[in-house]
Amino acid sequence: MALLHIAEPDKSVAPHQHKRAAGIDLGTTNSLVASVRSGSAGILLDQNGQDMLPSIVHYAEHGQVLVGRDAQPFLDTDPLNTLVSVKRLMGKAFDDLKNASLPYELSAHESGLVQIKTRIGSVNAVQASSEILKKLKARAFDSLGGELSGVVITVPAYFDDAQRQGTKDAARIAGLHVLRLLNEPTAAAIAYGLDSGKKGLIAVYDLGGGTFDISILRLQKGVFEVLATGGNAALGGDDFDAVIVQWIIEQSGITHTLSFVEQQQLRQIACLAKQKLSGQKTANIVHQGLKITLNLSREILNELISVLIGKTLRACKRAVKDAQINLLDIVEVVMVGGSTRIPLVRDKVSAYFQQEVLTSIDPDKVVAIGAAIQADILVGNKPDSEMLLLDVLPLSLGLETMGGLVEKVIPRNSTIPVARAQEFTTFKDGQTAMLIHVLQGEREQVKDCRSLARFELTNIPPMAAGAAHIRVTFQVDADGLLSVTAMEKSSSVQAKIEVKPSYGLSDNEVMQMLQASQTFAEQDMATRMLVEQQVEVRRVLENLNAALQKDGVKLLSEKAYDAIKISMKNLSNIALKNDVKAIKNALKSIDKLTEHYASLRMDASIKQALTGKSVDEI
Amino acid sequence: MAITITEPAAQHVANFLANRGKGIGLRLGVKTSGCSGMAYVLEFVDILNDDDEVFVDKGISIIVDKKSLVYLNGTELDFVKNGLNEGFEFHNPNTNAECGCGESFSV
Numbered sequence: 001m002a003l004l005h006i007a008e009p010d011k012s013v014a015p016h017q018h019k020r021a022a023g024i025d026l027g028t029t030n031s032l033v034a035s036v037r038s039g040s041a042g043i044l045l046d047q048n049g050q051d052m053l054p055s056i057v058h059y060a061e062h063g064q065v066l067v068g069r070d071a072q073p074f075l076d077t078d079p080l081n082t083l084v085s086v087k088r089l090m091g092k093a094f095d096d097l098k099n100a101s102l103p104y105e106l107s108a109h110e111s112g113l114v115q116i117k118t119r120i121g122s123v124n125a126v127q128a129s130s131e132i133l134k135k136l137k138a139r140a141f142d143s144l145g146g147e148l149s150g151v152v153i154t155v156p157a158y159f160d161d162a163q164r165q166g167t168k169d170a171a172r173i174a175g176l177h178v179l180r181l182l183n184e185p186t187a188a189a190i191a192y193g194l195d196s197g198k199k200g201l202i203a204v205y206d207l208g209g210g211t212f213d214i215s216i217l218r219l220q221k222g223v224f225e226v227l228a229t230g231g232n233a234a235l236g237g238d239d240f241d242a243v244i245v246q247w248i249i250e251q252s253g254i255t256h257t258l259s260f261v262e263q264q265q266l267r268q269i270a271c272l273a274k275q276k277l278s279g280q281k282t283a284n285i286v287h288q289g290l291k292i293t294l295n296l297s298r299e300i301l302n303e304l305i306s307v308l309i310g311k312t313l314r315a316c317k318r319a320v321k322d323a324q325i326n327l328l329d330i331v332e333v334v335m336v337g338g339s340t341r342i343p344l345v346r347d348k349v350s351a352y353f354q355q356e357v358l359t360s361i362d363p364d365k366v367v368a369i370g371a372a373i374q375a376d377i378l379v380g381n382k383p384d385s386e387m388l389l390l391d392v393l394p395l396s397l398g399l400e401t402m403g404g405l406v407e408k409v410i411p412r413n414s415t416i417p418v419a420r421a422q423e424f425t426t427f428k429d430g431q432t433a434m435l436i437h438v439l440q441g442e443r444e445q446v447k448d449c450r451s452l453a454r455f456e457l458t459n460i461p462p463m464a465a466g467a468a469h470i471r472v473t474f475q476v477d478a479d480g481l482l483s484v485t486a487m488e489k490s491s492s493v494q495a496k497i498e499v500k501p502s503y504g505l506s507d508n509e510v511m512q513m514l515q516a517s518q519t520f521a522e523q524d525m526a527t528r529m530l531v532e533q534q535v536e537v538r539r540v541l542e543n544l545n546a547a548l549q550k551d552g553v554k555l556l557s558e559k560a561y562d563a564i565k566i567s568m569k570n571l572s573n574i575a576l577k578n579d580v581k582a583i584k585n586a587l588k589s590i591d592k593l594t595e596h597y598a599s600l601r602m603d604a605s606i607k608q609a610l611t612g613k614s615v616d617e618i
Numbered sequence: 619m620a621i622t623i624t625e626p627a628a629q630h631v632a633n634f635l636a637n638r639g640k641g642i643g644l645r646l647g648v649k650t651s652g653c654s655g656m657a658y659v660l661e662f663v664d665i666l667n668d669d670d671e672v673f674v675d676k677g678i679s680i681i682v683d684k685k686s687l688v689y690l691n692g693t694e695l696d697f698v699k700n701g702l703n704e705g706f707e708f709h710n711p712n713t714n715a716e717c718g719c720g721e722s723f724s725v
Contacts, residue, residue: 045702142703602650
């Protein structure tokens with residue numbers, strides 16, 4: 001049973017054509033999915049009423065994959081097959097991580113991409129992330145009545161091409177249609193409606209469980225530009241817990257080494273006390289086994305964590321400096337992440353930026369909410385007057401010309417998606433090939449820019465130097481991914497390259513993963529679509545039959561009546577075959593054919609309803 | 619006869635309207651959707667049209683155009699939860715065949 005939601009004026013759609021979209025915050029520690037229903041954005045809950053899905057994937061025996069709370073218990077019992085924080089590995093090469101202390105057996109894929117050894121074989125961050133996305137997708141499906149047109153997934157502002165592409169690949173494997181990727185700080189700003197507000201500079205302070213990010217955004221004509229990002233990938237709420245545990249140990253005079261379980265318990269107690277102190281002045285700390293009874297006041301907590309907060313403020317200072325802006329020009333400060341609930345964090349950040357900070361939306365949910373709002377706009381549920389938010393290109397894109405110089409084709413800060421073309425010519429008489437070297441950066445010389453890709457345009461007909469017209473087109477899609485096409489105009493020979501990040505996956509590899517993904521998602525979906533269409537056919541035929549019997553002869557000409565009969569017969573024949581497309585088309589054509597009849601019926605029944613009534617009654 | 623709304627539906631509509639920040643009420647309507655069916659319309663209302671009728675129930679202004687009213691007279695709008703899914707449902711005494719999904723119907 002599909003339940004209805006309230007649409008914007010004149011935005012109602014035909015039955016079964018609802019455009020439901022979701023926003024996904026694919027986090028390092030926790031993930032969330034949100035959607036706009038009846039004009040309000042909210043987090044979608046799971047069967048147990050939980051909003052957050054811990055970003056944990058456990059590869060169990062017999063090929064079973066557990067995600068979220070189901071996977072959590074295996075962190076202690078089977079850590080090698082239980083992956084946490086895979087977001088940190090997204091788009092990373094093995095060489096990047098050789099020295100990182102991770103509890104897994106890592107290896108390098110032939111592409112250089114890092115892989116984790118588990119009992120089902122080597123798994124990369126894309127595959128593990130896709131398991132998390134599948135779980136969120138199932139939740140969204142159930143909550144939205146089985147209709148999900150697309151999703152917006154958020155990524156950190158500092159994610160590079162490889163990391164963004166990896167996130168998109170994970171979504172593809174999970175069978176999700178990605179409307180676009182959105183920067184996390186931008187999503188938070190959208191949740192507060194800042195995109196429709198005044199232009200100016202916005203700071204987004206994001207202190208989560210394990211990471212800290214500060215972003216400085218500039219809003220201009222509905223476009224958010226990331227001016228600077230900074231932070232610390234290993235600083236967050238967990239570190240606050242650790243200093244509290246240290247304090248507990250010192251205060252209670254424990255000298256012996258604690259067992260792993262005792263450490264875990266103390267960490268939990270510390271975390272609970274920290275959370276309590278956001279609302280009250282003191283919290284009791286009790287551990288019976290270790291005979292600990294202490295009282296932690298907010299003053300002591302503040303003392304303990306002020307050094308850590310100081311670190312975040314220094315990162316803010318650097319970001320402001322990098323952005324080359326004046327601190328006082330920042331018009332809004334958005335708070336994101338559970339740790340920003342701590343009063344001292346709010347006070348210190350507020351003092352540093354010299355203004356009240358935005359905290360009215362739950363800091364754990366604000367990013368997902370912003371993504372949901374953006375997704376709702378992208379599938380077209382909002383009036384056209386509401387502007388589509390765009391991103392800008394962070395660096396100029398260009399190609400190498402003679403002498404090692406860079407010719408810029410798309411300048412930085414162009415709004416994306418964008419396509420620009422420029423003409424080049426041959427350098428030598430009879431030159432039949434041309435090397436296109438794609439570069440990113442602001443400098444003039446090739447050696448100072450970042451090389452993105454090289455490809456060759458061959459089979460240029462021999463001509464005098466300068467006679468060939470070679471048109472090179474750069475195209476950047478809404479997610480910031482680039483494709484370059486080169487074409488010689490007289491002969492139309494063409495060459496094209498999609499600029500894949502250095503450690504990205506090739507289409508083939510993604511396809512393989514798609515096939516290997518054990519869910520048979522595509523097959524299921526195809527079957528489901530077919531059955532749905534066949535059901536729809538039955539419904540249409542039944543309704544039409546009933547209607548024709550009632551008043552078909554009365555309202556329709558013989559010719560029209562016969563035409564409908566024939567197309568009904570046709571439709572029931574097509575429905576027997578397993579061709580979804582054909583059924584869809586047949587349904588569409590019968591829908592069109594009967595449109596006039598339906599309105600005749602409506603008029604007739606209105607007439608009937610009005611007969612014998614005076615004008616005043618209606 | 620009139621159009622009515624249940625208490626849970628009224629509360630949700632009030633919340634959604636407050637959240638949206640504008641709008642004078644809720645439009646209930648029908649439109650033809652080909653075949654022999656008609657589909658329900660559920661929209662926010664910013665501007666009242668000439669042929670609109672307004673019913674007020676439990677503090678919510680329910681707006682129905684005259685043409686749709688013929689099909690909707692006596693309808694009660696409800697808000698239901700069905701597993702994880704939730705949304706509005708029309709209880710319409712005028713229908714004689716409803717499609718399985720509840721989004722379209724015939725009279």
